[in-house]
Amino acid sequence: MSGSADKTFYLETFGCQMNAHDSEKVVGTLLQQGYRQVPSVEEAGLVLYNTCSIRDKAEQKVFNRLADYKKYRTQGKQFGVLGCVAQQEGEKIFERAPYVSLVCGSASYRNLPQMLVQLETGGQRVTGLDDRATDKCFETEYTARTNPHRGYITIIEGCDKFCAYCVVPYTRGKERSRTSSSVLEEARQLVDLGYTEIQLLGQNVNSYRDPDGKKSFAELLVAVASVAGIRRVRFTTSHPRDFGRDIVDVIDSVPALCDHVHLPVQSGSSRVLDAMQRLYTRDEYLERIGWIQAARRDISLTSDLIVGFPGETEREFEETLSLMDVVGYDSVFTFKYSPRPNTPALRLEDAIPDAEKARRLAILNDKQKQIGARRNRRHVGQVLEVMVEGKNPARGQWIGRTSQIKVMNFTVPAGVELTTGSYVQVRVTGSFPNSLVGEMAGV
Ligand code: 5AD
Ligand code: SF4
Numbered sequence: 490m491s492g493s494a495d496k497t498f499y500l501e502t503f504g505c506q507m508n509a510h511d512s513e514k515v516v517g518t519l520l521q522q523g524y525r526q527v528p529s530v531e532e533a534g535l536v537l538y539n540t541c542s543i544r545d546k547a548e549q550k551v552f553n554r555l556a557d558y559k560k561y562r563t564q565g566k567q568f569g570v571l572g573c574v575a576q577q578e579g580e581k582i583f584e585r586a587p588y589v590s591l592v593c594g595s596a597s598y599r600n601l602p603q604m605l606v607q608l609e610t611g612g613q614r615v616t617g618l619d620d621r622a623t624d625k626c627f628e629t630e631y632t633a634r635t636n637p638h639r640g641y642i643t644i645i646e647g648c649d650k651f652c653a654y655c656v657v658p659y660t661r662g663k664e665r666s667r668t669s670s671s672v673l674e675e676a677r678q679l680v681d682l683g684y685t686e687i688q689l690l691g692q693n694v695n696s697y698r699d700p701d702g703k704k705s706f707a708e709l710l711v712a713v714a715s716v717a718g719i720r721r722v723r724f725t726t727s728h729p730r731d732f733g734r735d736i737v738d739v740i741d742s743v744p745a746l747c748d749h750v751h752l753p754v755q756s757g758s759s760r761v762l763d764a765m766q767r768l769y770t771r772d773e774y775l776e777r778i779g780w781i782q783a784a785r786r787d788i789s790l791t792s793d794l795i796v797g798f799p800g801e802t803e804r805e806f807e808e809t810l811s812l813m814d815v816v817g818y819d820s821v822f823t824f825k826y827s828p829r830p831n832t833p834a835l836r837l838e839d840a841i842p843d844a845e846k847a848r849r850l851a852i853l854n855d856k857q858k859q860i861g862a863r864r865n866r867r868h869v870g871q872v873l874e875v876m877v878e879g880k881n882p883a884r885g886q887w888i889g890r891t892s893q894i895k896v897m898n899f900t901v902p903a904g905v906e907l908t909t910g911s912y913v914q915v916r917v918t919g920s921f922p923n924s925l926v927g928e929m930a931g932v
Contacts, residue, residue: 496524496609499533503550504541506725507661507690508572510641511595512539515571516633518601526633535567535608537591540574542656544827548574555586562588567608569593573660577830579618593617596647596662598627621663623647628671638878638910639723640684642675643667644709645691645698650728652755653766653834654798654826657692666697669704673712680718685910686876687713689724695731707735714745720912721876721892725751726793729777730768737780740788747892748786749819752777753793757812758805761798764837771812778816789819789864789893796853797826797846799837806849813856819864819893820923821857825850858922865895865920872930875899875915877907887929889913896924905929 498519502512515537516526527533538554541547551574558568569591570582576594583589590613593604597617607615626646634640647662648655676687689710691697697706704712714722722745727736729752740746752774756762759770781788794809813821825846828835841849875889875897886898887907899915901907915927 496522496535497527497533498524498535498537499527499530500537500539501554502539503547504539504543504572506641506688507643507692508539508541508595509635510643510690511572511598511627513632513634513641514627514629515539515598515601517629517631518598519605520633521629521631522602522605524605530561530566533566535569536561537569537571540570540572542573542577542660542829544824544829546827548577552585555582555589558586558588567591569608571595571598573656576618576620576660577656580614580616583614591615594619594660594662595627596620596623599625619662620659621647623662624665626665626667628667634682638684638876639686639688640679640682641688641690642672642679642713643690644672645694645696648692649696650693650730650768651766651833653764653837654795654829654832656829656832659831661692664693664696664698666691666700668701669699669709669712670701672709673716676713676716676719680716683910685719685912686721686723687719689713689722691724692726693728693731694724695727695733695736705735707733707739710736710746711739711743714743719745721745721747723747723749723894727752729754729774732777734780737784737788741784741786747894748788749791749892749894750781750788751791751793752781754812754816755793755795756798756801756805757809758801761801761805761808764800764834765795765798766833771808775812775815787893789895790816791820791822791894792816792818793822793824794853795824795826796849797841799826799834799841800839801826801841810853810856813853813860817860817864818857819895820861821853823850823853823857861922862920865922865925868895868917868925869920870917872914872916873897873925873927874912875927877909877911877913879909880907886926889915891925897927898924899927899929901929 540551597619645666649664877889914931916930917927919926
């Protein structure tokens with residue numbers, strides 16, 4: 490590729506929203522460096538994978554992709570591994586896949602321009618493996634946004650929580666926040682680009698600490714929601730330990746803040762929460778849920794749950810089930826515990842066999858199906874505002890999301906065409922465990 494006038498790249502992304510948004514910034518950086526994005530590996534001079542290592546399955550996908558690289562190794566293509574697997578495996582990747590010439594963890598993206606120059610001049614083992622020493626955020630002049638309606642803004646990177654099962658503190662480095670003024674400037678840029686919905690991102694979004702000391706997290710939420718042109722503001726992921734009442738207060742008083750909180754609990758057992766090093770008990774978690782449920786707005790609640798953490802007894806698992814009943818989540822993401830390199834939980838005994846984890850997961854998913862069905866039924870008859878996201882031509886229905894982040898499939902009067910990104914009022918006529926159906930009731 491070096492010396493070629495046409496610098497092309499292909500990028501594939503695995504994992505969470507943080508990764509998806511990092512990729513938007515990586516693409517922006519490459520475009521600024523004179524690269525052109527192409528839709529297939531075949532057409533690309535530089536092939537990049539932005540990887541995820543949160544669970545074993547995610548990591549396995551990356552190594553399967555790396556095995557695919559082999560067939561291209563003679564074509565002069567260059568290969569790069571970015572993201573969490575890059576940080577976790579480091580230079581070992583060069584041993585495992587010698588055709589890879591770039592390994593760059595997410596805490597090092599700000600050095601990408603220099604790394605690209607090294608690659609272009611024939612660099613073989615270009616690395617960016619800053620770890621927890623990094624105290625800078627990845628800010629780009631240009632971000633190649635792929636979601637046309639929801640603009641993502643990272644406000645805090647990294648994690649200092651060190652939950653016993655989690656690789657993130659090792660792969661994404663230490664917690665570092667952006668200044669509130671740079672976040673607000675990006676929000677204004679997004680409005681200029683036509684965005685009306687913003688999602689603030691962070692591994693622990695509510696641990697946000699303005700380096701300039703101007704705004705708390707709740708104040709930042711209000712400030713972003715007050716930017717002229719913004720209609721919806723979301724934020725994810727919140728950690729229960731840092732979840733203050735002030736967040737509920739601002740949701741209650743600022744309509745542009747969406748009525749949804751994602752508050753991962755992981756387990757309903759205080760004993761397991763302690764072993765997980767989650768820094769709160771079941772009761773402390775439920776206290777926060779109480780604040781949210783006491784709000785004037787009907788705030789939807791979602792969570793992440795892990796089954797089969799080492800030593801989790803049947804009774805402790807049942808405590809998770811009972812917590813789900815007490816809270817009544819609108820939806821949950823559920824996971825089987827997956828042992829991860831470097832994490833303290835690796836040293837724990839009493840691993841739960843996979844078949845047992847699978848059994849617990851199935852029970853949990855079944856329970857959520859019932860709870861979700863019940864939670865969604867309450868919307869039937871209501872008129873909700875929906876942001877239009879697209880059309881399902883096969884079913885003649887439009888699809889959008891409510892402020893509570895629920896998927897709504899809805900019909901419109903004959904002859905009406907909607908534009909994606911617009912807002913309409915929809916009367917809910919039916920519900921399922923994971924979605925609502927309705928008919929347009931106005932604009
Ligand atoms: N095993 C299973 N689930 C995990 N998560 C994080 N690490 C692990 C692991 N080792 C889940 C948590 C977290 C979500 C993003 O992924 O529930 O909230
Ligand atoms: Fe992982 Fe815990 Fe940090 Fe979330 S808070 S990223 S689960 S270590």
